[in-house]
Amino acid sequence: MSFTDIIALVIGAWLFYQLAQAIYNVFFHPLSKYPGPLIGRITSIPCSYHTIRGRQHYYAKSLFDKYGPVVRTSPNTLGFISAQAGKDIYTHRNSSGAMIGKAWEYYRTPGMASTMFSSEPKPHAALRKSVNPSFSERSMRAQEPVIGEYVDLLVRRLREAGNGGQKALNMKDWYTFTTFDVIGKLAFSSDFGCLEGSNYHPWVHMVNRALLNSTILNELKRLTTKHLMTILNLSGTAKNTQERLNITGAMLSKRMEAGSQPDFMDPFIQGKDKLNLDFDHLKSNADMFVVAGSETTATLLTGATYLLLTNPAVYEKVVAEVRSSFASDDEITLTSVNKLTYMLACLNETLRRYPPAASWLPRMINRGDAIIDGNVVPQGCVVSVYIYSSHMSEYNFTDPEGFHPERFLGDSRFANDHLEALRPFSVGPYDCIGRNLAYAEMRLILARVLFNFDLRLSDDSKDWLKDQRAYGVWDKPDLYAYLTPVSY
Numbered sequence: 001m002s003f004t005d006i007i008a009l010v011i012g013a014w015l016f017y018q019l020a021q022a023i024y025n026v027f028f029h030p031l032s033k034y035p036g037p038l039i040g041r042i043t044s045i046p047c048s049y050h051t052i053r054g055r056q057h058y059y060a061k062s063l064f065d066k067y068g069p070v071v072r073t074s075p076n077t078l079g080f081i082s083a084q085a086g087k088d089i090y091t092h093r094n095s096s097g098a099m100i101g102k103a104w105e106y107y108r109t110p111g112m113a114s115t116m117f118s119s120e121p122k123p124h125a126a127l128r129k130s131v132n133p134s135f136s137e138r139s140m141r142a143q144e145p146v147i148g149e150y151v152d153l154l155v156r157r158l159r160e161a162g163n164g165g166q167k168a169l170n171m172k173d174w175y176t177f178t179t180f181d182v183i184g185k186l187a188f189s190s191d192f193g194c195l196e197g198s199n200y201h202p203w204v205h206m207v208n209r210a211l212l213n214s215t216i217l218n219e220l221k222r223l224t225t226k227h228l229m230t231i232l233n234l235s236g237t238a239k240n241t242q243e244r245l246n247i248t249g250a251m252l253s254k255r256m257e258a259g260s261q262p263d264f265m266d267p268f269i270q271g272k273d274k275l276n277l278d279f280d281h282l283k284s285n286a287d288m289f290v291v292a293g294s295e296t297t298a299t300l301l302t303g304a305t306y307l308l309l310t311n312p313a314v315y316e317k318v319v320a321e322v323r324s325s326f327a328s329d330d331e332i333t334l335t336s337v338n339k340l341t342y343m344l345a346c347l348n349e350t351l352r353r354y355p356p357a358a359s360w361l362p363r364m365i366n367r368g369d370a371i372i373d374g375n376v377v378p379q380g381c382v383v384s385v386y387i388y389s390s391h392m393s394e395y396n397f398t399d400p401e402g403f404h405p406e407r408f409l410g411d412s413r414f415a416n417d418h419l420e421a422l423r424p425f426s427v428g429p430y431d432c433i434g435r436n437l438a439y440a441e442m443r444l445i446l447a448r449v450l451f452n453f454d455l456r457l458s459d460d461s462k463d464w465l466k467d468q469r470a471y472g473v474w475d476k477p478d479l480y481a482y483l484t485p486v487s488y
């Protein structure tokens with residue numbers, strides 16, 4: 001047999017295998033009875049392609065709009081958008097008794113030690129239990145002076161930079177500076193100096209790059225081989241992760257020398273032997289807190305600013321509420337912002353319309369067949385609620401493309417909304433531990449900005465929301481607005 005014959009044989013065998021696999025996927029796979037596009041039933045390439053392009057959320061939404069609330073998005077994956085599906089999926093044990101866990105292939109970053117976020121249920125529960133008290137509402141209130149100090153600095157910097165409302169400011173940057181400084185201080189007692197220097201710390205740029213890289217690499221890993229991954233890892237991505245972890249490591253070493261401190265890392269540092277955390281694990285967890293707790297909140301605030309400024313009636317109403325509730329800036333505190341019910345509805349509507357974690361949170365059915373929103377899904381399948389699709393579906397919300405804070409305030413126009421389908425922080429044992437902190441920061445920062453400034457969107461940001469890509473969180477463009485100081 002000649003060399004050409006061998007090549008032809010190998011190619012023929014490969015084609016035959018692909019054809020057999022395609023026939024199995026379409027007609028005999030346990031998910032074959034579920035609706036979805038033919039190509040997505042044959043191969044996961046379309047899903048991966050859209051994910052790599054940062055457009056998974058739009059692709060998934062188009063599928064749910066066409067096929068209904070349960071869609072086979074790729075051969076082994078079933079996607080959902082209902083509130084009940086969220087309850088059934090994001091639990092360790094489904095009502096049928098099936099065991100469900102994170103689909104790890106999407107959650108682990110090459111070159112990084114595991115974190116609480118990427119740990120199996122048992123170590124996860126121990127880590128979460130140790131750090132939970134730091135995230136209670138009471139702890140958040142105790143952190144008020146720390147958060148307040150950065151918000152004071154933000155307002156000062158906005159006044160200085162805005163030149164009396166003459167110069168458009170990039171609100172994306174200013175919110176990002178603030179949330180990174182706050183989380184640095186709360187997580188490991190050391191900020192990034194972003195507000196102080198009115199500039200990005202290099203670490204912050206690395207985080208944006210890392211979210212994009214890890215989403216793309218996880219998809220490529222599934223489509224190609226580990227060897228290709230090794231090559232890709234060597235080129236750039238691993239270097240980026242390593243550089244970021246080196247900076248985190250230096251900050252953490254300094255932090256550990258300071259002894260016990262009232263920050264999120266303290267329970268991990270003090271309990272490191274019991275929790276089995278060496279320096280690499282401590283470093284990855286510190287990194288996790290900063291990544292999870294900064295970009296998300298900054299994204300939400302940037303989105304809220306855009307949505308308010310493009311909905312003038314809502315903007316006027318929320319400004320009136322904030323300014324009539326306080327006589328001076330000093331009165332605006334983490335506790336007093338609780339009375340701003342309309343502003344809270346605006347933030348919740350932003351979480352719906354522009355959820356910072358925009359894409360999916362995949363889970364694997366590890367043992368037994370699960371019942372998800374009344375559908376039997378066999379062991380070995382991946383299941384997920386697609387957050388953006390769920391929030392933007394007429395199945396769950398009236399006029400989902402619009403911006404209607406009133407839907408959270410009992411307005412009868414939205415009586416048929418399924419508010420339980422609003423899951424921006426997910427649910428279950430791996431849900432967002434930072435939810436209270438996120439609300440505290442969002443409410444304080446937005447109230448202080450609206451109290452101190454009249455805002456106007458710059459013309460070049462009019463289409464800001466259109467066609468945004470997302471890699472885990474939105475890859476948001478700059479958002480320019482003019483801020484005219486208000487005198488009282």
Ligand code: HEM
Binds near residue numbers: 116294361425430432
């Ligand atoms: C608007 C702001 C935020 C949103 C929308 C958000 C969203 C989420 C979501 C959807 C998850 C679940 C991820 C999954 O299951 O794969 C999550 C987990 C997490 N979030 Fe947030 N988050 C926000 C702010 C914060 C803040 C301020 C912190 C502070 C440190 C934080 C820390 C975390 C951590 C540590 C986890 C992992 C929890 C675990 O695995 O037990 N988040 N977040």
